[in-house]
Structures are given as C-alpha cells and as structure tokens.
Amino acid sequence: MPPKKKRPALHAVTVLALLAGSTYLTVELRKDEEARTPKVQAVTDVPGLHNSTGQEGGKQKWERLKHPDRSVLRTEGGKVLATFTDGARTATLTGPGRTFTEPTHTKSRVVTNDWVRLMPETWREGAEKEKWFKDWYKEFSGSEEDDIFAMAFQYVEGAPVKKDDEGISYAGDANFGPLNPNGSSGNDLRLEESDFFDYLGIPYTFRDGTTIQPETMRARSMDCSGFIRTVFGYRARYPLMASDQAGDGLPRTANGMARGKVGTDVIKLKGVTAADRPKSIDVVQPGDLVFFKLDNRTKDRLDHVGIFLGHDADGHKIFISSREEVNGPTIGDKGGTSRLDGNGYYASTLRSAKRL
Numbered sequence: 001m002p003p004k005k006k007r008p009a010l011h012a013v014t015v016l017a018l019l020a021g022s023t024y025l026t027v028e029l030r031k032d033e034e035a036r037t038p039k040v041q042a043v044t045d046v047p048g049l050h051n052s053t054g055q056e057g058g059k060q061k062w063e064r065l066k067h068p069d070r071s072v073l074r075t076e077g078g079k080v081l082a083t084f085t086d087g088a089r090t091a092t093l094t095g096p097g098r099t100f101t102e103p104t105h106t107k108s109r110v111v112t113n114d115w116v117r118l119m120p121e122t123w124r125e126g127a128e129k130e131k132w133f134k135d136w137y138k139e140f141s142g143s144e145e146d147d148i149f150a151m152a153f154q155y156v157e158g159a160p161v162k163k164d165d166e167g168i169s170y171a172g173d174a175n176f177g178p179l180n181p182n183g184s185s186g187n188d189l190r191l192e193e194s195d196f197f198d199y200l201g202i203p204y205t206f207r208d209g210t211t212i213q214p215e216t217m218r219a220r221s222m223d224c225s226g227f228i229r230t231v232f233g234y235r236a237r238y239p240l241m242a243s244d245q246a247g248d249g250l251p252r253t254a255n256g257m258a259r260g261k262v263g264t265d266v267i268k269l270k271g272v273t274a275a276d277r278p279k280s281i282d283v284v285q286p287g288d289l290v291f292f293k294l295d296n297r298t299k300d301r302l303d304h305v306g307i308f309l310g311h312d313a314d315g316h317k318i319f320i321s322s323r324e325e326v327n328g329p330t331i332g333d334k335g336g337t338s339r340l341d342g343n344g345y346y347a348s349t350l351r352s353a354k355r356l
Helices: 131-140 148-155 196-200 224-235 254-259 345-349
Strands: 060-065 070-075 080-085 090-101 109-118 169-171 264-267 289-292 304-311 317-323 328-330 350-355
Touching: 090 148, 109 148, 109 304, 148 169, 148 224, 148 304, 148 317, 148 328, 196 224, 224 254, 224 304, 224 317, 254 289, 254 304, 254 350, 345 350
Parallel strands: none
Antiparallel strands: 060 070, 070 080, 080 090, 090 109, 264 350, 289 304, 289 350, 304 317, 317 328
C-alpha cells in the first residue's frame, strides 16, 4: 500500500478507548453475552496490568521449541495452554470455544479455542520466571475480556457502534475508504490511506511528537494496514509509528510492517514474485500478520495485510482483512476467498507472515 502522505502537526489530544466488553453479535461466547456491560479503560502505549483472574489448576510444564524459537506451556497431560514466541509480544492462550461468522459475505465459520493477547513486554527465553509475566498470566489465563479476535470482529459489516466515555465511537461497522472519483469496480474503487485516527475522527499525537489530523472524507474508514493499527495499536496498545519512517513501533503500511524490525518473522520474506510464495504455511499461528503481493503497480512493495484466525469449520486457514471489494474488514469471499490454503487469489499471493 502506498506510503501515507504527510500532514501538518496539530495540537495533541488525549485519546481514550474502551478495551473490554462484549464481542460483536456474531461471536458466540455464551448465551448471556449480550447482557454484559462494557467496561471503560484508558488507552496508553504502556499497559498498566493489574487485578487477576484464576489460572487453570493442575500441574503445568514448559517446553522450548524451534522454528520459530518459542516457549509452550502445557498441562501435565500435554494439552497446550499457551504459546509465547521469542521477540514477540503476541501470546496465544487456550480458552473457551468461540465461533466467528460474517453471514453477509461468507458461509465460513471460524470455530476456535484460541485467544490472542498482547503482553506488556517482548517474550524471551526464561521470561516465565519473571514477575511481569506471572502477573500478566494470572490476570489473563481464562479471561474472556476482549482479545485481538473479538476486537477485529467489532469492525465487520453490521457491527454495532460502541462509544467511550468521551463520546468517541471507537468500534462499529468500518469502511475501507471513500469512493475514488477515478476508480471503478475491481480497479481502485475506493481510496486507500485511511488510518485509525480517520476512523475515530480525532487528531492523534504519536510517541515521537508527530500529530496528524483526520480527514473528514475518511471518517469511519480504515484500509488494510489501518485496520491492523486499529486493532493491535489503538485497541490493544501496541506502539504505533506515525509513518514507515517516523517513530518506533508498528509502521503505517503493509510493506513497512512486513519489512520492519518489530515482531518475529515466522515466514521470512524472500521476494514478491509468484516464485516467492511460501512452500509451507504450517508454521502460521492464530494472531499472526499475513502479507500479500496483489498489485504489480506497487512494484517490490507488499500491498495487503491481514490477521490469521486459524481454521474454519471446513478446515481451511482463514484470515481477516479490510478490503475495498467489501468496503471494510471481512473474512468473506467477495474479491477473493479469505483462505491461505489452496490456490485461490489470496493463497497464491501470500508472501510472508509475522508475529508481533
């Protein structure tokens, strides 16, 4: 996706968002889910984790695995409880089963026991002995507070609007971007470059001091990388860069994310041609960012990114991303089925994967 154009700096604002609450109606956690009341939390770049929920009982054991280097927590009987990857803050925890659907655009149903969460620090071998991890795991093991998947589905078509205590609509049905006056169906129908602050409709000051103002025409919109920055950054607190060059944290574009230093490459980028398609994708784990090369006009740049969700009810590897064909985040089939396996449009254009 093309680099974000520069915008003038404006006054800083305090950004609030609600991170916890019930998931979108298509996410079936429990029959009484709709009766739950969202909680209010302030968003900062450095999470302040506190309080706790209980951990799963019984004896637990750790083991180290390679490719990529990671630590896996298991029950005494061998059941995987959680996976933590060196160099990444993303953790995958086993929890209550959930089903994610998007009936407007696909018959696919993602049934999963995986809960993807962001840790306050990057994982490293031996971190299980450190206090920050013990406190974090005690709080989130077994927790049903919104995770990356729940947040992602709060922007698909028909998702209800959610507002924070400042009246800012931080979730709800998102667009990809405004109509392109020079575009057409299947050919740049909608404009790219809509980021999370465009969706929110508020200026945002990044950690390097850069302040960017939203564009009115992009309100309630987020392109593919903007969607990732909304979910992982604004909602889950991963630090964000103002562009691909300015600041530290998650870059602005799909290409910047794929080639940047953040996270751990689980499928290394070899190139952008058809010959560079990964031979195997078995290493991809729920919550990983997956990167695609869709448009020859972007030359050697990767131009699309999504979040891998796991397998659907039919056994296919499914991801969610924001695209112009559906005008927003989707796991749907319009413009190409959202599968990483097989030889479909997105499967054949997959080039790399990263664990943040």
